[in-house]
Amino acid sequence: MLRFIVVRLTQLIPTLFGLSVLLFAWVRALPGDPARALLGDRATPEAIERINDTYGFDEPLIQQYGMYLSALFHGDFGESIKKHEPVLSAFFDKLPATVELSVVALLFAVVVGIPLGYLAGKRSGTNVDGGIVTLSLLGSVVPVFFLALLLKYVFSIELEFFDSVGRQDARLDAAHTTGFYIFDGIINGQFAAAFDAFKHLVLPGLALGTIPLAVVVRQTRGAVAEVINEDYVRTARAKGLRSTTITVRHVMRNALLPVVTTLGLQLGLLFSGAVLTETVFALDGVGQYLYQAIRDRDYPVLQGFILLIALIYALITLIVDLSYGLIDPRVRES
Amino acid sequence: MNEKQLLSVDGLSVTFSRRGRDPVEAVSEVSFTIAEGEHVGIVGESGSGKSVTAMALMGLLPERGTTVEGSATYREQDLLSMSRRQLNQIRGSEIAMVFQDPMSSLNPVVTIGTQISEVIRRHHRVSSKEAANRSAEMLDRVGIPDPRRRLREYPHQLSGGIRQRVLIAIALACEPRLLIADEPTTALDVTIQAQILNELKELVADTGTSLIMITHDLGVIAGLCDRVHVMYSGRIVESARRYQLFTTPRHPYTGGLLQSVPRLDSPQDEPLRPIEGSPTDTIPWTDGCAFQPRCPHAIDQCLEATPHLEPYEDRMLRCFNPLKGDEDDKRDR
Numbered sequence: 018m019l020r021f022i023v024v025r026l027t028q029l030i031p032t033l034f035g036l037s038v039l040l041f042a043w044v045r046a047l048p049g050d051p052a053r054a055l056l057g058d059r060a061t062p063e064a065i066e067r068i069n070d071t072y073g074f075d076e077p078l079i080q081q082y083g084m085y086l087s088a089l090f091h092g093d094f095g096e097s098i099k100k101h102e103p104v105l106s107a108f109f110d111k112l113p114a115t116v117e118l119s120v121v122a123l124l125f126a127v128v129v130g131i132p133l134g135y136l137a138g139k140r141s142g143t144n145v146d147g148g149i150v151t152l153s154l155l156g157s158v159v160p161v162f163f164l165a166l167l168l169k170y171v172f173s174i175e176l177e178f179f180d181s182v183g184r185q186d187a188r189l190d191a192a193h194t195t196g197f198y199i200f201d202g203i204i205n206g207q208f209a210a211a212f213d214a215f216k217h218l219v220l221p222g223l224a225l226g227t228i229p230l231a232v233v234v235r236q237t238r239g240a241v242a243e244v245i246n247e248d249y250v251r252t253a254r255a256k257g258l259r260s261t262t263i264t265v266r267h268v269m270r271n272a273l274l275p276v277v278t279t280l281g282l283q284l285g286l287l288f289s290g291a292v293l294t295e296t297v298f299a300l301d302g303v304g305q306y307l308y309q310a311i312r313d314r315d316y317p318v319l320q321g322f323i324l325l326i327a328l329i330y331a332l333i334t335l336i337v338d339l340s341y342g343l344i345d346p347r348v349r350e351s
Numbered sequence: 352m353n354e355k356q357l358l359s360v361d362g363l364s365v366t367f368s369r370r371g372r373d374p375v376e377a378v379s380e381v382s383f384t385i386a387e388g389e390h391v392g393i394v395g396e397s398g399s400g401k402s403v404t405a406m407a408l409m410g411l412l413p414e415r416g417t418t419v420e421g422s423a424t425y426r427e428q429d430l431l432s433m434s435r436r437q438l439n440q441i442r443g444s445e446i447a448m449v450f451q452d453p454m455s456s457l458n459p460v461v462t463i464g465t466q467i468s469e470v471i472r473r474h475h476r477v478s479s480k481e482a483a484n485r486s487a488e489m490l491d492r493v494g495i496p497d498p499r500r501r502l503r504e505y506p507h508q509l510s511g512g513i514r515q516r517v518l519i520a521i522a523l524a525c526e527p528r529l530l531i532a533d534e535p536t537t538a539l540d541v542t543i544q545a546q547i548l549n550e551l552k553e554l555v556a557d558t559g560t561s562l563i564m565i566t567h568d569l570g571v572i573a574g575l576c577d578r579v580h581v582m583y584s585g586r587i588v589e590s591a592r593r594y595q596l597f598t599t600p601r602h603p604y605t606g607g608l609l610q611s612v613p614r615l616d617s618p619q620d621e622p623l624r625p626i627e628g629s630p631t632d633t634i635p636w637t638d639g640c641a642f643q644p645r646c647p648h649a650i651d652q653c654l655e656a657t658p659h660l661e662p663y664e665d666r667m668l669r670c671f672n673p674l675k676g677d678e679d680d681k682r683d684r
Contacts, residue, residue, distance in 0.1 A: 248455040255409055255450075256470040256521065257443035266469075270460050346460060346505040 018342075025335050029328070036327055037089065037320070041082050044319045047311075050074070051098045054314040072098060072316075085320070094325075095317030097310070104321035107306065113196035114184055114302030117214075118295065119287040121222035123280065126229035131276070134237025135269070141242040149234060157231030161290065165224035165297040172220055182299040185214045221298045225291060229283040236279050240272035247271070274345055281337025285330035357529060357561050358408075359384045362421035363431075365400070365407050369416055377403045378585045379636070380660065381421070387528070390555070390562040392576035392593075394569060394608065396630045400585040401565045402451075405531045407431070409448055410438045425529075444474035447522035449551075451534040453514035457506040463490075464502030467521050474525045489520040494550055512543040516550070523554060529561045536571065548575065569612050573597065581605045584633050584641035591666035601663060601673040603648040640671070648672050 052068035053060060069075045073084065088095060094104035130153075137149040173181035185191060185198050191210035194201050199218075202211025244250065245268055253267040292304035299305070303322060310318035342349045363381040368374035378400040385391050393401045406412045407419050408430055423430040425446065430438065450456040457466060467489060468482035477485070483502060490498035493516040506514055515535060522530055535551065536544040552575055555562045564575055572579055572593065579596045581589040581604065589602040600606040607626035628645040635641070639654040646653065652671045660669045 248450060248452055249458040251411055252450060252456045252518070252521070253458070254411055255442055255448045256473060257439040257441065258469060258473055259439070262469065262473075266461060266465075267458050271458070274460075344460070347507050 022335070022339070025338075029331050032331070033324065033328065037086065037324060038082070040320045040323055041085065044314070044316050045078070047314060049314050051314040051316055054312070055099060094321035097318050098315050099309075099313040104317050107318070108303065108322055108325050110196070111301065111303045111306045113198075114300050115288060115291050115295070115304060117197055117199060118218055118221055118225060118291055118300060118302060119284060121218045122226035122287055123229060123284055125222050125226035126233045126283065127280065130230045130233030131237050131273070134234040135241050137234065137238040138241025138272070139245060141238070146238070150238065153231040153234040156227035159227065161224055161228065162293040162297060164227060165221065165294050168220045168224055169297060179216055179220050181220070184217050184300055185210065189213055217300075221294045221300060224297070225287060225294045228290070229287060232279055232283060233276060236276050237272065240275050241268060244268050244272045274341075277340065277344060278337055281333055285333045288326060288329060355387045357385050357387045357389075357425065359424045360408070360421070361424070363404065363407060363423065364420045365403050365412065366418040367416055368418065376585060378407065380586055381582075383580055383587070383590065385529070385561050385563060388559045388561055389578065390564065390576045392572035392579040393563065393565045393582060394567065394572055394579060395582035396567055398630045399582040401582050402533050404582075405448065405533050405563065405565055409442060409446065409531065410435070443470045444525040445527050446529045446531065447525070447527040449518050449522045449530065449532040449535045452538050453511050453518055454538065456518055457514055459506055461505075462502065463504055463506065463509070463517055467502075467517070467524055470521055471524050485524065489524050490517070492554065493517075493520045493523075495520070511539055512547065515539060515547055519547075519551060519554070523558070523560070526558060527560060529563070530555060531563045531565070533565045534567070537566075569608055581608070584630070584636065586636060586641070586669065587660055587667070588642065588669045589666065590660070595665055601666065601668050602670050603646050603674060604642050606674050648674065
């Protein structure tokens with residue numbers, strides 16, 4: 018077990034190294050450069066020269082990369098050109114908002130997706146099944162930003178059910194101990210603040226959750242349709258067990274094995290996919306910060322954030338693989 | 352033997368229909384009875400409808416696209432028309448079933464202990480500890496060593512023979528009055544087959560459980576059953592007591608089955624005679640006798656009318672031109 022973790026973490030090193038090379042090249046391949054983005058179109062050549070000199074952008078690329086890499090080894094992700102703050106602390110500052118959003122989106126996908134998938138799988142081939150599959154497909158083909166804008170327009174501007182921007186109503190003056198606003202509200206006893214933070218996440222969560230929802234529905238449907246015809250389910254029925262026992266213990270415990278893997282991967286994707294949603298709803302998270310960094314050609318932020326997201330993605334995948342052993346005894350053995 | 356009737360199946364038929372295809376009558380006109388403590392065998396090739404018959408009695412056929420007709424009276428209640436709730440009271444506790452494939456009939460992610468104790472706890476008000484004790488006791492009774500340890504294990508940690516014993520333990524856990532065994536040894540090694548059959552025989556004899564043994568193997572029937580029903584293409588073609596069936600088969604199909612089984616007392620140089628053709632070489636019963644295309648004994652009448660299951664000598668028979676004579680004559684044929 019420990020060996021497995023060590024091996025997996027070691028495998029991460031070349032992956033991240035390769036990614037750092039690609040990222041370094043990619044951000045520099047973007048049209049425009051940080052100095053021009055910072056100073057605007059009318060900047061004098063001297064001013065641009067000065068910025069490039071300060072950040073070493075006039076050095077040969079190899080040398081720049083060498084400097085970047087050696088700083089990375091010392092845990093230094095550099096500093097934002099635009100905002101003058103360390104990239105690493107900015108990332109952890111923005112992380113809670115993104116984690117909250119991703120978790121809400123994933124919860125939505127799970128809570129709605131698994132029952133729908135079960136229903137479709139159990140009735141596979143019927144109209145119920147067709148309806149559910151069509152709906153979930155529809156959810157996954159509508160672009161996230163479009164759905165986000167649509168939800169925002171209908172539910173927050175027209176119907177005024179939810180606030181459309183930010184993470185929390187500033188007038189609540191809520192305490193923020195950890196940066197996870199819902200969690201903060203609960204531990205500080207400010208339940209109104211926690212609820213308000215949740216309300217701000219409903220629409221973005223829905224918008225972001227539709228793609229994982231579709232994936233969860235289809236995966237669950239397929240697994241249930243297969244498991245329900247397994248001999249051991251027939252054995253369970255021959256025992257005269259109640260249908261809830263059969264569904265939970267015999268059908269779902271087996272059908273959810275592949276779904277768990279999918280969920281882990283989806284969580285990683287959500288993380289990186291939150292950029293557009295955060296921008297539409299002005300959620301002050303990793304995604305929005307990254308979006309601004311792209312506009313500003315903020316090389317250190319782009320490189321650092323994407324590298325850190327990749328690292329988190331890899332760690333989530335590792336946790337999913339480990340959790341597989343907990344839920345499937347056959348994997349535990351080997 | 353106590354001849355009190357336990358289960359009486361009357362005119363059972365099962366039809367599968369799927370959209371866009373002609374309905375298939377998998378079982379029809381199946382009638383038989385089983386008394387308390389009696390052991391009945393149902394024999395036939397794959398596709399003869401014997402498993403479907405068992406599934407229908409247990410209510411295990413898929414609801415969609417399946418039509419079950421007839422009646423199956425178990426202690427004055429009709430199994431085929433009772434509610435799912437009533438059926439669930441009986442399944443697992445009074446009527447239990449052992450399935451064909453032990454490799455796939457146990458849930459891979461649930462411990463053996465849970466899989467046995469869940470049926471005990473479903474039908475009896477006992478604590479989980481009591482249920483675990485009874486589960487261990489059941490494993491011990493079916494001849495599994497170190498039962499306490501086995502309770503904590505998962506199916507993939509056990510061999511096929513042990514798994515089949517676990518399935519038997521599950522089936523017998525609530526001391527059913529009737530056990531339906533559907534090819535319980537087909538998937539196992541030959542040596543294990545004999546062991547399991549012997550154990551099964553002793554277990555049902557000890558408890559006075561009635562047994563329906565479904566098999567394609569007449570050898571299994573020979574040591575176990577009081578009465579035998581031979582099925583072909585969804586219908587019973589011959590029903591007789593075991594001795595009569597083995598010594599003087601009357602249906603050409605039964606005769607064919609017997610000749611295709613190797614016997615210790617047959618001359619060494621005599622080759623086994625398989626039944627010609629395959630179960631797919633059949634005609635619908637409505638057009639005559641379904642066995643006609645493969646039957647060495649067929650006469651013109653076999654294609655002109657549908658034979659019915661009628662009393663013949665000391666048995667029930669569905670044939671226009673039965674085999675004649677005693678055992679020796681049959682050999683020479």
